[in-house]
Amino acid sequence: MGRWEPNARGRLEEAALALYGERGYEQVTVAEIAARAGLTERTFFRHYSDKREVLFAGSSLLREVLVKAVAEAPDGAPPVDVVGAALAAAGAVLEERRELARARQAVIDANPSLQEREVVKLATLATAVTEALRDRGIPEPAASLAAQSGIAVFRVAFERWIRETGQRSLPDLVRESFDELRTLTAT
Amino acid sequence: MGRWEPNARGRLEEAALALYGERGYEQVTVAEIAARAGLTERTFFRHYSDKREVLFAGSSLLREVLVKAVAEAPDGAPPVDVVGAALAAAGAVLEERRELARARQAVIDANPSLQEREVVKLATLATAVTEALRDRGIPEPAASLAAQSGIAVFRVAFERWIRETGQRSLPDLVRESFDELRTLTAT
DNA sequence: TACCTCCATGTCAGTGACTGACATCGACGC
DNA sequence: GCGTCGATGTCAGTCACTGACATGGAGGTA
Known part of the structure; x- marks a missing residue:
């Protein structure tokens, strides 16, 4: 010992x-x-x-999962699908920690300076995904757009997942939100 | 006295x-x-x-100009044009304070905790524009999308304006960057 | 076994951001 | 003249955060 x-x-x-x-x-x-x-x-x-960072240590794990999933997506897959798969993978990570995530989010939602840090962390995730996409040969501005839209989708899905008592898993909600974005942009 | x-x-x-x-x-x-x-x-x-906020006091003026410009845009104008006009108005405000803006940005760029605050301020501007658009009857998600894309455009134009020794005014650069976004999304 | 290095943690003494309570004193209205 | 108000000063305190140095078990080596 x-x-x-x-x-x-x-x-x-x-x-x-x-x-x-x-x-x-x-x-x-x-x-x-x-x-x-x-x-x-x-x-x-x-x-x-x-003092804030102790709440955000997990985001580096999320970043690793996202980057890894983007890197390992099948060759030639369109950026949107690559990002969608990565987000679902990240969702799966959180899925097992739902109560933890809920408690954590409640704390963040109650304090502006924690929200400030959260915004920065999300921006960092978006940057990491952007770079991972560029490593796949996806050019700007497609890489940035796909990454940032993806993070936006994730936020929406995450919020639903936290709020609902429901049965739907986070990866499912991510896919659902993603489809909504597709519908929107298809018009 | x-x-x-x-x-x-x-x-x-x-x-x-x-x-x-x-x-x-x-x-x-x-x-x-x-x-x-x-x-x-x-x-x-x-x-x-x-200690950071002393550098960001001016952002409330920017917010007021943006919100006012959105509110006063002609009836029936498409959201994109409304936002474009608002950004040009905001650009005009900064145009008169170029050296100030440059010095301020150099300080921010040299310090992560100031960048953190800047990100938050930009997000706040985006939210304000979103609400102003919704007050005009523009529904979600069009309002959010237009506002956030607009702020993104502004960041690009602002960065060029700071970096270049050039003659182009910030409102001009805003319009130019906006046209680039249009071109991108038109494909 | 004795010794040695490593390294996570403890201890201690700071600095400086930020706050609450109360004092001051010109301006301004009456 | 008098009372209120509001911007500022004064002072003492808390707490986030840092640098320098001490400690002692683990794990390797002679």
Whole structure:
């Protein structure tokens, strides 16, 4: 057994989400989060660059999944389909963490500075997808347009998925929202 | 004459831009900005919610111009033209402050946390335009699409305007970029 | 076994952004 | 003249975030 309990990051993220949910983001100090995780404030800042970032660590996983899915799409597939498949893959990742995602989103929705960070993270995802598309040889501005529209679709689907008590899976909702965009732009 | 020098906000903004430009955003303290403006740190925070906001105060003027232009566009004009006219109006506002805009953008481009705030401000502008369009009876998703594409066009034109030493005015560049978008989407 | 290096974490002392409470004092209306 | 108002000052405090240095188990090496 190590000198320290394992999975410090996991404990920090769990503690932060719980405390932010209980008392609101601004009413929680980093020292409290760290204490709840059995760590010190200094260690928190070694893992996360700031107090918000602890809520957004998962977005790097999402980015990897998106980029990988774009890279591995069949040759010659149209950009729209490539992005659609990538978004469905990302949706599948979140599908298994629905309650977590819901709690996290509630915290973000209650605080403007967290929304600010969320917007940036989404923009980062769009940029990553754009670059992955360009690596497939898709030229601008098609790459940017497809990526940004795709992220917009994902937001819509994600919001429905969070809001509904329903049975539909996130990948299904992504496909559905995507079809709506297709319908719109086909007119 | 008043008890205080007039135009405290103007002095704060000028001092902040100058200091950020000279030494970089992070190397400047709010106390220094306030001192240069002949005020105290506390007064700075009465005018601006945080250290970044002093650079973005002008965006509310831009929002007003955009919303007003959208509202006053001729009845029955297609959304695209409404947005185009609004962007040109906003461009005209900035046209008179080119060196200011250039200095400000250089500061923003040099600091990620300022870029974060900029992204949020642009999103806010897009939302305002969307609402103004909906007030004209333009339904979703046309309103959102037109607004967001419009802001994207504005960003492209603005970047060219900042970068070029050229003679072309920002409103002209806005129209030019807008035509490029039209060409793209017409295919 | 003894030793050594690594590295995640702890400890401590800062700096600076931001806030709340209260004081000040010209302008302005009465 | 007098009272209110509003922009600013003053002061003390909290907390996010950082740099420098200490600690001690893990895992490798002689």
